[in-house]
Amino acid sequence: MALNRDFVGRTYASSAPYEVSRVKIREFAAAIGDANPIYRDKEAARAAGHPDVVAPPTFPIVFSLQGGSEALVDPDLGLNIAMVVHGEQRFEYHRPVHAGDELVTSATITEIRSAGRNELMTIRSEVTTVSGEPVCTTYNTIVERGGAA
Amino acid sequence: MTATVKYDEVEAGQEIPAAEYRVRRVNLVMYAGASGDFNPIHWNERFAKAVGLPDVIAHGMYTMAQGGRFVTDWAGDPAAVVDYGVRFSSMVVVPDDDEGTTITVSGVVEEKLGDKRVVVGLTARADDAKVLSRARAVVQLA
Numbered sequence: 632m633a634l635n636r637d638f639v640g641r642t643y644a645s646s647a648p649y650e651v652s653r654v655k656i657r658e659f660a661a662a663i664g665d666a667n668p669i670y671r672d673k674e675a676a677r678a679a680g681h682p683d684v685v686a687p688p689t690f691p692i693v694f695s696l697q698g699g700s701e702a703l704v705d706p707d708l709g710l711n712i713a714m715v716v717h718g719e720q721r722f723e724y725h726r727p728v729h730a731g732d733e734l735v736t737s738a739t740i741t742e743i744r745s746a747g748r749n750e751l752m753t754i755r756s757e758v759t760t761v762s763g764e765p766v767c768t769t770y771n772t773i774v775e776r777g778g779a780a
Numbered sequence: 781m782t783a784t785v786k787y788d789e790v791e792a793g794q795e796i797p798a799a800e801y802r803v804r805r806v807n808l809v810m811y812a813g814a815s816g817d818f819n820p821i822h823w824n825e826r827f828a829k830a831v832g833l834p835d836v837i838a839h840g841m842y843t844m845a846q847g848g849r850f851v852t853d854w855a856g857d858p859a860a861v862v863d864y865g866v867r868f869s870s871m872v873v874v875p876d877d878d879e880g881t882t883i884t885v886s887g888v889v890e891e892k893l894g895d896k897r898v899v900v901g902l903t904a905r906a907d908d909a910k911v912l913s914r915a916r917a918v919v920q921l922a
Contacts, residue, residue, distance in 0.1 A: 662814035663845035688848040688861045692841050693815055713831050717840035721865030
C-alpha cells in the first residue's frame with residue numbers, strides 16, 4: 632500500500648530526554664564488536680581529552696528515532712512494518728555524544744516517494760541537549776518493500 | 781580529542797587497508813538488544829523467509845557500525861568523524877552456523893577538504909556483494 636503523503640512535513644518530538652549512560656555505550660560497543668577503550672574506560676576517554684566515555688559514531692540510532700517511531704506505527708501512514716528494510720542512513724555530528732548527555736530529538740518526515748515497487752520515507756532528526764546545544768542531525772531512509780506495487 | 785592521522789601526511793587517492801569483520805547470529809542478537817531494533821528479520825529465520833528474504837539478515841546499522849569502526853580505527857579517535865553516511869545496497873545474509881559471514885571493509889581517501897578534513901570513501905562487501913554504497917565519512921585529521 633502506498634504511504635500517506637500527508638505525513639510529509641510532520642514533526643515528532645521525543646517524549647522524554649534520553650540519558651546517555653556509560654553502561655549503554657559499553658553494551659553498544661560490545662554489540663558491534665569494538666574493543667576501543669574510549670567507549671568503555673572513563674580514564675582512557677579523559678586521557679584522550681573527552682569529558683567521559685564517548686559513543687561510537689552510529690550510537691545515535693539508539694535514540695534518534697524515538698519520536699519518528701510514533702509515526703511509523705500510526706495506522707494512517709499505511710506502513711507494513713514487516714516489509715521494512717533500512718535504505719540509507721547518515722549522521723552529521725556537531726559534537727561527539729558522551730556519557731552524561733541528556734538528549735532530546737525532533738524528528739521530521741522530510742520525504743515520501745516511490746522507487747520502482749518500493750516506498751521510501753526519509754526522517755530527519757535533530758538531536759540536541761536538553762539545554763538546546765546541537766549534538767547531531769540524523770537522516771534515516773526506510774524502504775517498504777513492495778509498498779508501491 | 782585528536783586524530784592520530786595527520787592531514788599533511790595524507791594524499792588524495794591513498795588507500796586504507798581492508799579489514800574483515802565476522803558476523804554470526806549471536807552478534808545480531810546482541811545488536812538487537814543494544815540498539816533496541818528487534819525486527820524479527822534479524823533473528824528469526826522462519827519470519828525472515830515468510831516475508832520473502834533468503835534467510836536472517838544483519839541489521840543495516842550493524843554493517844554501518846563496522847564501517848564506522850574501520851574509520852575510527854584508522855583515524856585514531858571516534859570524535860574525529862564529523863559526518864558519516866551510507867546507502868544499504870545489498871543484504872548481509874547471516875546463516876545459522878558457526879562460521880556466519882564476513883563483512884570486508886576497505887577505504888580510500890577520496891578528497892582533501894579545507895580545515896584539515898578529508899573524505900574517506902568506504903567499500904563494504906559480504907558474499908561478493910557490495911553491501912554499502914555511497915558510503916563516505918568526513919574525518920577531522922590532526
